[in-house]
Amino acid sequence: METFKKNTPISVDYERYNEESNSNRRSRIYRKELASARTEAKRTIDFVEVLCTAEVTLKAVVTGGAGFIGSTIADRLLKEGYSVLVIDNFRTGQEAFVSHNLKNPKYTLVREDLLNYEKILPHFKEAKIVFHMAANADVRHGLEDTRRDLEQNTIVTYNVLEAARKNGVKKFVFASTGSIYGEPDTFPTPETYKIPIQTSFYGASKIACEGLIQAFAEGFPMKGYIFRFVSCMGERYTHGCVFDFMKSLRKDPTTLHILGNGKQKKSYIYIGDLVEAIFHVISTQHEKVNIYNLGTDEFVDVNFIAQTIFDELKLKNVKISYSGGERGWIGDSPFIYLDIAKLQKAGFSPKTSIKDSIIHTVRYLNTHPFLFDQR
Numbered sequence: 364m365e366t367f368k369k370n371t372p373i374s375v376d377y378e379r380y381n382e383e384s385n386s387n388r389r390s391r392i393y394r395k396e397l398a399s400a401r402t403e404a405k406r407t408i409d410f411v412e413v414l415c416t417a418e419v420t421l422k423a424v425v426t427g428g429a430g431f432i433g434s435t436i437a438d439r440l441l442k443e444g445y446s447v448l449v450i451d452n453f454r455t456g457q458e459a460f461v462s463h464n465l466k467n468p469k470y471t472l473v474r475e476d477l478l479n480y481e482k483i484l485p486h487f488k489e490a491k492i493v494f495h496m497a498a499n500a501d502v503r504h505g506l507e508d509t510r511r512d513l514e515q516n517t518i519v520t521y522n523v524l525e526a527a528r529k530n531g532v533k534k535f536v537f538a539s540t541g542s543i544y545g546e547p548d549t550f551p552t553p554e555t556y557k558i559p560i561q562t563s564f565y566g567a568s569k570i571a572c573e574g575l576i577q578a579f580a581e582g583f584p585m586k587g588y589i590f591r592f593v594s595c596m597g598e599r600y601t602h603g604c605v606f607d608f609m610k611s612l613r614k615d616p617t618t619l620h621i622l623g624n625g626k627q628k629k630s631y632i633y634i635g636d637l638v639e640a641i642f643h644v645i646s647t648q649h650e651k652v653n654i655y656n657l658g659t660d661e662f663v664d665v666n667f668i669a670q671t672i673f674d675e676l677k678l679k680n681v682k683i684s685y686s687g688g689e690r691g692w693i694g695d696s697p698f699i700y701l702d703i704a705k706l707q708k709a710g711f712s713p714k715t716s717i718k719d720s721i722i723h724t725v726r727y728l729n730t731h732p733f734l735f736d737q738r
């Protein structure tokens with residue numbers, strides 16, 4: 364160490380001094396930064412531990428949550444530990460599908476029309492995910508009121524998207540339909556099928572919804588999950604040909620009138636498989652926009668459905684009449700069979716056969732006859 368005596372001329376090596384003092388200062392700063400980084404890291408670890416041990420409840424909004432599919436999704440979300448807020452105007456929704464949840468503190472039911480944007484907006488606060496299942500789900504009557512599908516499907520979907528993004532929702536799950544493929548010429552029809560020609564107002568309104576979801580996902584930090592379903596059957600089923608046939612057979616079990624020639628070929632999916640498929644895809648796939656067909660690897664014709672119902676109800680010699688033609692109504696597709704290879708590649712295959720789906724549906728409707736008075 365250098366010693367200095369009084370009056371000793373001091374020669375200072377400023378460069379070395381500066382360098383040393385700089386390096387001391389730097390190491391002091393580093394030590395300080397290190398200490399504060401340690402404190403910060405500890406705080407983060409403590410926070411993560413709290414998150415892991417405390418019960419963190421994620422909020423999901425289900426539109427159309429009093430309907431066939433939406434109410435089944437709401438029940439599944441509650442089982443997963445989500446808090447669930449359902450918005451439904453009960454146009455086709457059923458009290459019986461929501462009543463068992465009304466006392467659950469994690470369940471909120473909002474009776475509101477999704478066309479009322481200002482009214483629905485606050486309900487999306489703090490939601491992590493939206494399942495948009497509300498729609499006019501009846502394909503058949505589009506020509507009777509050409510505005511209905513536009514309003515109930517496209518405008519409502521815009522309202523729900525806008526409310527979701529204004530509240531920072533990160534995942535948007537949408538119930539699209541195989542009807543968007545119109546009358547394709549490729550079977551099974553893959554998701555990559557060229558933009559099809561629309562044959563129904565329902566399909567046209569749903570493909571417009573898909574376009575909106577894609578644009579929202581492009582412009583905002585929100586992932587889109589678009590599921591194109593074939594017709595769905597099972598518990599809480601309230602509309603479709605099994606419903607119509609059973610309703611008619613309850614009135615008169617000796618005759619059945621079938622729209623079209625009975626040879627329309629369609630694929631169907633069981634509600635249990637549909638909901639499992641949705642949950643599988645949203646938890647494993649993370650593209651900006653994820654589009655999946657939901658169906659099964661088989662199809663049946665309408666005559667097969669009628670015969671399965673007769674067998675299950677033990678009805679013999681039912682006289683069938685047909686309205687005739689390849690289609691049941693204008694916009695009905697004579698053949699719907701979706702390619703589910705993409706879903707299978709993502710790791711999910713439906714388990715229930717179409718025949719079993721029909722049988723589950725017939726048994727459910729037989730034990731819930733009040734539904735025939737509702738719709």
Ligand SMILES: NC(=O)c1ccc[n+]([C@@H]2O[C@H](COP(=O)([O-])OP(=O)(O)OC[C@H]3O[C@@H](n4cnc5c(N)ncnc54)[C@H](O)[C@@H]3O)[C@@H](O)[C@H]2O)c1
Binds near residue numbers: 456603
């Ligand atoms: N069921 C099927 O076979 C099938 C097939 C393909 C696609 N989808 C789609 O799946 C979704 C669910 O269908 P579903 O069979 O459960 O139909 P559903 O009629 O049983 O359910 C729709 C629900 O949305 C509610 N709703 C409709 N318009 C509303 C509005 N403006 N405001 C608030 N609530 C409103 C209804 O009251 C009902 O509870 C729909 O989007 C439908 O288009 C269904």
